[in-house]
Amino acid sequence: MSTExxxxxxxxxxxxxxxxxxxxxxVGVNELAARSGLPKSTTSRLVGALERQGLVQRLGDRGRLxxxxxxxxxxxxxxxxxxxxxxxxxxxxxxxxxSGETINLGVPTPLGVEHLAQQDSRHxxxxxxxxxxxxxxxLTANGKVFLAYGAAxxxxxxxxxxxxxxQRGYAVAIDELEDGLSALAAPVFGPGGDAVAALSVSGxxxxxxxxxxxxxxxxxxxxAGLLSARxxxxxxxxxx
Numbered sequence: 001m002s003t004e005x006x007x008x009x010x011x012x013x014x015x016x017x018x019x020x021x022x023x024x025x026x027v028g029v030n031e032l033a034a035r036s037g038l039p040k041s042t043t044s045r046l047v048g049a050l051e052r053q054g055l056v057q058r059l060g061d062r063g064r065l066x067x068x069x070x071x072x073x074x075x076x077x078x079x080x081x082x083x084x085x086x087x088x089x090x091x092x093x094x095x096x097x098x099s100g101e102t103i104n105l106g107v108p109t110p111l112g113v114e115h116l117a118q119q120d121s122r123h124x125x126x127x128x129x130x131x132x133x134x135x136x137x138x139l140t141a142n143g144k145v146f147l148a149y150g151a152a153x154x155x156x157x158x159x160x161x162x163x164x165x166x167q168r169g170y171a172v173a174i175d176e177l178e179d180g181l182s183a184l185a186a187p188v189f190g191p192g193g194d195a196v197a198a199l200s201v202s203g204x205x206x207x208x209x210x211x212x213x214x215x216x217x218x219x220x221x222x223x224a225g226l227l228s229a230r231x232x233x234x235x236x237x238x239x240x
Contacts, residue, residue, distance in 0.1 A: 012038060013046040020056050021071065026064035054110035057153055066150065067194070068110070084197060085117045087230045088188075091199055091223040092119040099216055101203035106185075107196065108146040110153065112136050121203060135177060141185035142198035144171035149187050149195035169221045172213055175205055182208040184217055186224035191232035199224045 016032055033043040047065065050056045057068040088105045095103045096119035103119040112134040137143030138155040146152035148165040165171045170186040177183075185200035201216055202208070228235070 009046065012036070012042070013050060016043065016046055017050055017055055020050075020065050021067050026059050026066045028064050032065070052110075054153075057150070059150055084231070088117060088197070088199070088227050091227045092117060095119070095199065095201055095220060095223055096122075098219055099201050099203075101201050101208060104142070104200045104202065105188075106142040106198050106200060108137070108143075108151040109134065113140055113143045113146065113198070116197075139173060139177040140200075141171045141173040141183040141202075142200045144173065145185045145187045145198040146195060151195040168217075170217050172210075174210065174213075180205050182213065184208075184213045184220060186217075186221045187228075188224050188231070189228040189233040189235070193233065193235075196231070197227075199227065 015036060016038075019032060019035060020027060029044055029047055030040060032038075032047070033040045036043065038046075047056060051058065051068065054068045055071060056065045058064065059066055084107070085105065092103045092105060100122045102121040104115045105117040106113040106115045108114075113136075114134050135143065136155075137147050137152045138157050143152065143155075144157055144162070144165055147155050147157050148162040148171065170184055172182075172184050174182045181202065182205040183200050183202035185198045187195040188197040188199060190196040199220055201220060225235075
């Protein structure tokens with residue numbers, strides 16, 4: 001009997017996940033319950049399990065649901081034969097050449113930003129290897145990008161800062177993750193318009209000053225846009 005109950009719960013959770021993924025807009029728990037014919041309490045419990053695993057995430061105060069960071073991370077439809085790392089190679093090289101600093105390609109996970117690829121700094125100071133490491137969303141430039149574009153669970157960053165990130169197209173973190181470390185990052189969008197990755201430039205604050213950050217920002221945004229286009233994203237406004 002317990003096996004049947006467990007199987008039934010898995011089937012119901014999977015059905016709810018499919019409804020969230022296939023919906024053209026974020027959906028509420030009440031709406032999911034009505035569509036699925038399940039009690040609201042059961043729907044809330046199953047949604048909670050999906051949310052804990054990063055398969056769905058809530059948006060804003062109303063808590064509507066959209067696909068979570070785990071699914072967004074693999075939202076590379078249209079590029080089955082090439083990985084995000086392979087497609088991101090030219091952007092990493094271009095940014096490293098222009099800045100001389102450490103360049104990273106990161107993706108959102110429920111536990112923070114995971115770095116997939118890195119182009120090392122040409123300097124001795126600032127040569128940390130970030131690949132395979134996770135860092136908090138709230139304290140990093142690439143993490144703030146994911147928070148601003150709804151690719152990470154809500155954090156402690158103020159909405160005003162997130163709106164500013166969306167307006168200018170990039171995020172900045174100075175002496176937040178660690179004293180003396182600064183970074184900027186821009187979002188990479190998948191075919192559906194979700195932020196599936198971020199390109200970041202990081203280095204010592206003494207070298208990567210706020211003035212230099214603003215000087216590098218247009219190139220970072222440009223390269224993130226080009227990578228977005230390689231993934232199949234088309235922004236009608238003319239910017240990814």
